[in-house]
Amino acid sequence: MARVLVGVKRVIDYAVKIRVKPDKKGVVTEGVKHSMNPFDEIAVEEAVKMKEKKLASEVVAVSCGPSQAQETLRTALAMGVDRAIHVEVPAGEYETLQPIHISKILAKLAQEEKADIVILGKQAIDDDSNQTAQMTAGVLDWPQATFASKIEKKDSELHVTREIDGGLENIKVKLPAVLSADLRLNEPRYATLPNIMKAKKKPLKKITPKDLGVDISPRIEIISVEEPPVRQAGSVVPDVDTLISKLKESGHV
Amino acid sequence: MGQRTQVINLYKTLVYLGREYPLGWDYFRPRLKTAFMRNKDVTDPEKIEQLISRGNYVVKEIEALYMLRKYRTLKKRYYSDENENMISEIYRRIESES
Numbered sequence: 077m078a079r080v081l082v083g084v085k086r087v088i089d090y091a092v093k094i095r096v097k098p099d100k101k102g103v104v105t106e107g108v109k110h111s112m113n114p115f116d117e118i119a120v121e122e123a124v125k126m127k128e129k130k131l132a133s134e135v136v137a138v139s140c141g142p143s144q145a146q147e148t149l150r151t152a153l154a155m156g157v158d159r160a161i162h163v164e165v166p167a168g169e170y171e172t173l174q175p176i177h178i179s180k181i182l183a184k185l186a187q188e189e190k191a192d193i194v195i196l197g198k199q200a201i202d203d204d205s206n207q208t209a210q211m212t213a214g215v216l217d218w219p220q221a222t223f224a225s226k227i228e229k230k231d232s233e234l235h236v237t238r239e240i241d242g243g244l245e246n247i248k249v250k251l252p253a254v255l256s257a258d259l260r261l262n263e264p265r266y267a268t269l270p271n272i273m274k275a276k277k278k279p280l281k282k283i284t285p286k287d288l289g290v291d292i293s294p295r296i297e298i299i300s301v302e303e304p305p306v307r308q309a310g311s312v313v314p315d316v317d318t319l320i321s322k323l324k325e326s327g328h329v
Numbered sequence: 330m331g332q333r334t335q336v337i338n339l340y341k342t343l344v345y346l347g348r349e350y351p352l353g354w355d356y357f358r359p360r361l362k363t364a365f366m367r368n369k370d371v372t373d374p375e376k377i378e379q380l381i382s383r384g385n386y387v388v389k390e391i392e393a394l395y396m397l398r399k400y401r402t403l404k405k406r407y408y409s410d411e412n413e414n415m416i417s418e419i420y421r422r423i424e425s426e427s
């Protein structure tokens with residue numbers, strides 16, 4: 077049976093209105109509600125389902141980030157993950173942590189934990205990089221099945237349906253493999269209160285990137301973070317003729 | 330589990346869920362409390378059982394509401410052009426057939 081490693085990220089909650097910091101070096105995170113990246117919830121759900129179907133022997137969740145990342149790991153544990161690994165990265169260094177670093181950390185852990193399947197969310201809703209799964213597969217030199225909307229295990233292979241532009245693609249991958257979850261893969265369960273309480277007793281290991289021998293020195297420098305342009309105000313036109321002439325003016329007709 | 334414990338657990342679960350309620354915690358809490366207080370004098374075990382199962386149903390409904398809300402937001406945010414693509418695809422088909 078396979079051992080599954082799933083990556084989770086703590087992000088600003090999807091329902092929060094994002095504000096840029098006055099110094100334009102990032103967004104306001106203090107006092108803002110955070111939760112697990114929704115695509116990672118889907119990845120966790122898929123891993124837990126594999127375990128319930130007896131396709132997986134153990135599910136391990138990993139999160140990289142400051143100490144608050146443990147809250148997200150607890151949510152994963154409450155959803156049914158067996159144990160968690162917190163790769164502690166101080167807040168200052170976390171700002172310039174990129175998919176390249178995360179993928180090296182995940183690759184190292186996948187080898188250490190002898191994982192057969194790595195499942196990640198296709199992207200995080202904060203930086204929308206959509207790179208980690210692909211890069212992890214690259215570092216490990218494993219096959220990848222990204223944007224999965226259906227995963228079936230047959231013998232030692234996975235049959236994966238992928239969401240691609242204008243349709244679906246069916247592929248087979250040999251294990252070990254790296255997968256990334258798309259929105260339609262499943263409906264993640266809610267982490268209930270009793271399960272969150274129980275999750276506090278599940279094992280959580282804390283390590284640092286240094287323990288894994290991964291260099292997390294920044295490859296980028298944040299120059300400036302800008303708000304998206306505000307939508308221009310519309311106007312009410314008195315009659316159809318004015319509307320048509322205005323549309324012609326702006327080149328829509 | 331005794332009925333008393335079940336009711337307390339139900340209340341705690343709803344409090345936990347209510348913190349995320351779209352209309353806000355200040356909207357949810359008084360209503361939750363009133364709903365429970367309304368039945369404080371019920372003593373018939375069968376009736377209490379009914380009320381507990383109704384409460385559990387509400388819990389499931391709220392969970393479903395949150396999941397759906399999240400799903401819809403993500404769909405709107407990341408898959409917004411999908412409907413447009415579908416419509417233009419249909420138009421293309423109609424044109425090629427006619």
